[in-house]
């Protein structure tokens with residue numbers, strides 16, 4: 046029993062099912078992020094929680110009361126929209142208090158609540174302006190103020206930062222996180238930006254094609270992705286995935302794959318259960334930051350393997366240098382410290398943190414280790 | 416090379432532009448000619464007109480024809496001038512425009528934001544109403560008005576115009592609201608606003624430009640209507656247009672052209688005023704700021 050339960054819920058438009066048996070339970074005070082590519086059904090799910098879309102089957106409960114068929118205004122939720130959806134004809138102050146007014150809150154109380162929220166969000170000087178006279182970031186704050194003032198059980202955010210420029214987005218992201226830590230409210234937040242998902246959430250639901258692919262903490266999602274989709278969707282640059290064979294050497298499973306010249310590398314797995322896959326092909330997942338120069342390797346790792354391969358391209362990016370090479374017939378990216386001495390065409394010795402390596406079943410694309 | 420060709424481009428541009436302006440000004444003058452004739456002749460004594468020289472400026476300036484047209488010309492039985500008919504028109508136009516515009520807005524709101532099954536078909540049928548010729552509805556409408564006890568009244572006439580105008584006003588508001596951000600409606604729903612609260616508090620205040628379009632359209636059409644007025648009005652509810660026709664047609668003896676001209680201008684003034692006054696509120700961008708852009 047959670048604070049917000051999404052129980053075996055589906056959504057169909059006519060004959061097309063766009064959400065399939067979604068099961069998520071959110072605890073009080075949690076920050077759940079729904080993340081996934083465009084069209085995967087994130088907004089639809091959020092709108093179903095809000096009551097703006099009907100639930101085709103299944104149940105959504107907030108604080109143990111069933112919400113199916115309950116009007117949006119009776120669910121004690123508040124929503125921040127991607128376009129902010131500020132009422133153009135009302136001042137900022139009126140925008141913030143409109144919901145309270147509709148719920149019959151007396152004027153003095155409304156004013157008081159508005160002042161408090163305006164102070165919290167530092168928009169006191171904007172209260173008499175119209176939305177048209179605000180900058181993008183200010184509109185964003187007003188939209189959050191409108192949600193906060195109602196003191197709802199659950200906050201719903203639909204890509205609230207996607208209309209802001211890069212710098213402002215990072216600032217507002219921090220601000221939302223601070224706000225959550227300060228107020229401890231329950232939040233469901235939709236984004237297609239995996240960095241936003243990682244930084245903000247206490248838990249993430251990665252969605253694709255109307256299915257929840259994986260539900261877990263950011264750490265779980267990052268380190269033990271449920272399948273290839275989650276592995277490559279979360280993380281930037283994306284996880285390298287290359288075909289490899291499992292070989293036993295002294296009873297220990299190893300990954301065998303080809304280097305740039307066709308010769309074979311043999312790196313030991315940390316996960317002993319992979320011995321069961323001996324001789325079979327798997328897909329090996331290596332995050333770019335676990336593929337480094339020898340000096341840059343993670344000292345805490347108990348399983349660093351080395352291999353020599355030819356560098357194809359180097360891309361200095363300030364804090365890091367990205368190095369691309371051929372492994373198992375695929376383009377693979379390594380993430381180096383910026384002072385690593387690398388140049389294109391060089392044969393270079395790389396360190397692979399095999400403790401963090403992930404193996405997938407090539408048929409089902411599901412994770413088999415760790 | 417490129418400089419030279421740019422030069423010629425500018426020169427030909429200037430020549431074509433001059434040409435276009437000359438043609439446009441000529442057309443404009445030609446178009447204004449009737450107004451000139453009406454204005455000039457409405458402030459002359461009748462003798463100057465009958466003596467020829469319609470195009471001349473008045474030798475003797477007088478406002479007598481205007482006063483006569485307004486308050487003492489023989490229309491129908493009594494020499495009342497156009498004044499009572501002017502008020503008839505106002506009493507018909509104001510409620511007809513207001514009601515048809517509000518109903519059009521409501522229809523547009525429902526058809527775009529509260530979609531229901533077959534709503535597009537319903538809208539198609541309403542659009543169809545825009546293309547029904549007036550003549551077809553005359554007899555059925557007369558019967559309907561009779562049954563409702565509204566025959567020969569100003570209210571009956573207003574009702575006819577409301578019914579006939581709804582197709583247009585619905586079209587205007589539907590198209591306007593179709594691009595009105597649905598997220599605003601959803602936000603208002605979450606805030607707890609009901610059907611009519613959303614309409615009054617969110618949608619209507621942002622409908623300025625299209626309301627002006629609808630009002631101008633309806634006002635001009637209803638004010639200028641002659642057929643419905645001639646068909647459905649009683650002797651004491653005739654609108655301005657019908658009265659003007661009676662003035663021009665029915666005066667026996669001498670045709671008082673100066674009075675006719677003055678009356679015609681009086682009949683046209685309200686629509687002109689609506690254009691001049693309301694046209695200025697044709698402001699776009701009332702929506703600016705609600706949605707990022």
Ligand SMILES: Nc1ncnc2c1ncn2[C@@H]1O[C@H](COP(=O)(O)OP(=O)(O)OP(=O)(O)O)[C@@H](O)[C@H]1O
Nearest residue numbers: 058061063081082083084085086087088089090237
């Ligand atoms: N009214 C509708 N009728 C039919 N299909 C719809 C309707 N609304 C959404 N869909 C479909 O449902 C799926 C999920 O849409 P949704 O808006 O939830 O995607 P999303 O994950 O929010 O994407 P984005 O990141 O682009 O906002 C899409 O494939 C979309 O085409």
Ligand SMILES: [Mg+2]
Nearest residue numbers: 087088089203
């Ligand atoms: Mg969306």
